[in-house]
Amino acid sequence: MNFTKHIFLFLIGCAGIMPALAQQTYTLDECIREALSNNVRIKNANNDLSASQHVRQKAFTQYFPTFSASGGGFMSDKGLLEMKMMPGEKISMLKNGVIGGVTATMPLFTGGQIINANKLSNINVEVSRLQRNQSENEVRLTTEQYFWQIVMLKEKLKTLSVVEEQLHEGVS
Structure with missing residues (x-):
């Protein structure tokens, strides 16, 4: 009976200490x-x-010729005509036949559409890069603000506990 009582008290003591040991302190860089x-x-x-880099690659391929091929065949017991x-x-x-065709298209001049599409795709990549940097800077700033706000609140809690101790000493 006495042995189980000691084990029970030991387990309660461990359960009380575990939350304090499980807390991890983060630095600003980790946050x-x-x-x-x-x-x-x-x-x-x-x-x-x-996505904008893929669009730029697709726009670059418009400088190259395009090829397309098609084919078909038919068989019938009667003539179609x-x-x-x-x-x-x-x-x-x-009556029986095979049809096929190959087409090759070389873009010689399309009114500057290919050149302008490539310029716009390069600008789009740069805009996406700048927006990503802006988002990263905003996340960094927000994280730093929250971090220092928590530090400030913890210091205020320390100040309050010191003031509370001084009040208890002054009352006694």
Whole structure:
């Protein structure tokens, strides 16, 4: 009985100490690093930057020729086009066949559309990069403000506990 009582008291003591041991103190740099890695605005800005870089690559490919090919075949038991020329004579066309085609297009001059599209895509990449930097700076600033606000509040709590101790000493 006495042994279980000691174990029970030991477990209660450990349970009381565990929350104090589980707390971790973060530095300002750790807070900023965590905020940058977990912020949704930063992730969206990275996605926008990646998308604008893909658009720039797509715009660059407009300088190159494009090729397209198509083909088809058909078989029928009767001709698709039949004509009677004279009595007793009949012409049948398109009974069996294969159709195919290849097209190559070289962009020689399109009114500056390709050049302007490439310039705009480069500008879009730069805008996305600047927006990402702006989002990163805003997250850093907000994190620093919250960090120093917490530090200030903790110092105010220390001041309040000192004042409370002085009041208790003055009352006694």
